[in-house]
Amino acid sequence: MSNHLLSLLIWLPMAGAVPVLIAGSRSSLSRWIGLLVAIVTFVASLFLLTGYDTNGPVMQLVEVHPWIESLHINYALGVDGISVALILLTTFVGVLVLIGAWDVIKDDKPHQYVAAMLVLEGLLIGVFCATDALLFYVFFEAMLIPMFILIGIWGGPRRVYATLKFFIYTFLGSIFMLVGLIYLYQQAGSFDMATMAATPLTMSQQSWLFFAFLIAFAIKIPMVPVHTWLPDAHVEAPTGGSVVLAAVMLKVGGYGFLRFSLPMLPDASAHYAWLVIVLSLIPIIYIGYVALVQEDMKKLVAYSSIAHMGFVTLGLFIVFILVRELGNYDAAKLALQGSMVQMMSHGFVSGAMFSCIGVMYDRLHTRQIKDYGGLVNVMPWFALFMVFFAMANIGLPGTSGFVGEFMVILASFSANPWIALVAAFTLVIGAGYTLWLVKRVVWGDVTSDKVAAMKDINGREAFVLGAFAVVVLGIGIWPEPLVHLMGGSINHLVHQLAISKI
């Protein structure tokens, strides 16, 4: 089984969508099938932990089948520590979104909702497994379709605008990446990502490719100034869509940098690292202020996502200063590890935050902060979770949010204390907007009769939030297993970056 484990993980959820669709909308059967498929996928993904050897070769569980022989395109899969972590995140979130949406979309074509979620999950896993660039691209693009449908059918009032903007924006970025990939293929003679990374390229070639990839991944992450699709998409998406979008889809952008820009174009990446670092620091400060003034809870969390993802890109590109200019490999590893932990942590925390907002929305059907107040009086259990995740969002020590940010700031300090100072500033602003949100929504007196009538979370919701909380706390207290899992791969990557390809 271990030989085909990755294929199984990709295709099981997608194949599972077929019986879900056949089961139809009338009974709850489709939801049960969908949940079963998601759970089986999650359990199967746990075998990655035993199947993956942290001291083994770079790519493991490799599967290669020729796809188009005349063009040297392969159906090639493989995972390293980074992929394993992200796949586990995907399958974990995949189960929770289905449970979270259990009653919510009951009356509105639930079978299509569940099927779209499963297809999306399979495609996301595919992105993290593919070692053939064209295969990666196919998964990378294909996941837009189920997300387009999810936002478009089950979204809020401005869903059509938001979903079209989301699709066209991301497509715009990736089509240039396709042109870049074809060019790179022409140079390397293969779509194999390792071969591409080993192909020498001149500085000008690398620069062009760097910007082609930068557009694609910057939009996906998203970075300022191409972030404007995200608040719209988040606000209009159904809760499950927001959770997957924030928890997993944004990570694809960071993963793309790790897989493509860094190893394939190390010299151009080093040369333009300053640009990405500046573009990462701007959202950390500026977007923090933007989040402060939001009146819509989802928008606030969406903006805070952009700020948090700024840490990821900061960590990824500060590495070049550390390796190329200072030769400080330990700090470089720390930066990359910090980025990865931040990605994972943000996946869980933002997923949990959106789930919390979903719980409130299901009761009052509004996301405006002013419509809430004093929830702690009527929903004490909910308030517990909400406050806990808010603390994680701030980056309180003991939660996962702290670990990644701390590592990135520490590494930045070795590169340039000023960068670290600016980055650390986010802890202040983050605390500002998050605590203020909590103050207005959770604390205080009950503001209206509607709020007074709200019921506390039921067992299903408690399970979802509880599962998120366990992981957030777990990574926060004992991040070592996660860091260890990705350690070997990050070591390899750092040494790859140090060598010029020109």
Add this chain to the structure above:
Amino acid sequence: MLSWNDILVLLPEIYLVAAVCVLLLMDAFIKPDQRNATHWLAIIVTVVTGWLVVSGQPAVPVTAFDGMFVRDRAAEILQLFALLSVFLVFVYSRPYLKDRNLWHGEFYVLTLFAVLGVMFLVSAGSLVTVYLGLELLTLSSYALVAFNRDSRVSSEAAIKYFVLGALASGSLLYGMSMVYGATGTLDLAQLHAAALHADMPNLLRFGLIFMIVGIAFKLGAAPFHMWLPDVYEGAPTATVTFIASASKLAAFGMAYRLLSAFGPGGPILHQWQLMFAVLAVLSLVIGNLVAIVQTNLKRMLAYSTIAHMGYLLLGLVNATPAGYAAALFYAISYALMSTVAFGVILAMARAGFECDNIDDFKGLNQRSPWMAFLMMLAMVSLAGVPPLFGFFAKYLILKAAIDAGMMWLAIVAAIAAIVGLYYYLRVVKVMYFDAPVEGQELKPQPDLPLRWVLSINALALLVLSVYWGPLLGWCQMAFAG
């Protein structure tokens, strides 16, 4: 002069002519309520012709009638897919024609004559055969466009098509005469060598320009695209399905036959490459931009065709076997996608309701989720979004442009694809996100062959996205010699 061997080479075409004549006679003698016989016989004739093409395929290219006619791999593939398109047209249009009192034997006879023209055109070995096949195709098409003779839009479209088409044919013929004057030969195989030593290169160039105008018109490439939107909107949808599939394959075949004479190593390659690059850019820009504002789905698809022909031209610009293979692959993929799109329109239309406005598809997902799904596959595939088949066709085209050293063309094509995405998604949006119009029925025709074949046709877009290797291998083989 006429040898037994020549007849054997032309067996599929000869069979088709004979069978169509029989069909014509038979249809004259049967009662209108026995028209099913004509329908099924026409389908059988199509299938048998396809079988004859495959079974009679020689291992090496052969010619007949002193090089007038060529039977090679490229001809085989184009003929087969043209016949497949016609098969799909026949299956999809029966309920549509029935509802409109257009269900006459002439529809089948004219379509089969048109596909006969396609078969001659794509296997032409001489300028005369090209013209002969083209005229057979277009004259039948004029009649098919005007098939709904009581409809004013249909007649108007036919007149437009006829006048502009005659102009284009004239231009093509004029160009051919100049090329003949410059080289002294009509044989495409000898043209390559003769053109190298042409006494009057300017005459050759002029001739080529006129020929390219003719080709661009048949493809529907901007700025020679004016006829296309009106014909798509005005003609019966059944006819449009034919024009959007088999006719486009034929246009590609014609372009390949005429231009390969001036291909690699040939004279004036750069001139026509540049002309095609200009045509491609104009088609991509005009097609995609104007499609955005359309409210009629058939008209939108017409502009989308123009844009797709722009992509196809990028493959021809490359002018190498790999480029031709990419363009052929693109033409085939386009034929398969457009038959799905028009097939869904045909399936949803009923008496008095054409179902050709984009708004007619409102809420289709709630009324008929399967049809909505099929249409979504066609739209997403046309937009070139992976994992659908259309993406791989687009990928090969971009690759051909980049391999030809024309990065700027690839970037223009990429930008055009973003613009194109919007109007395809709009159709998906209407079907999935909008509420259905109250009191509108929106159920597909209860015609089982239509439903099944349409489903297979659409699902093929998914299956081929995994197994596109064999088709590509086939296309590459066609131009490998």
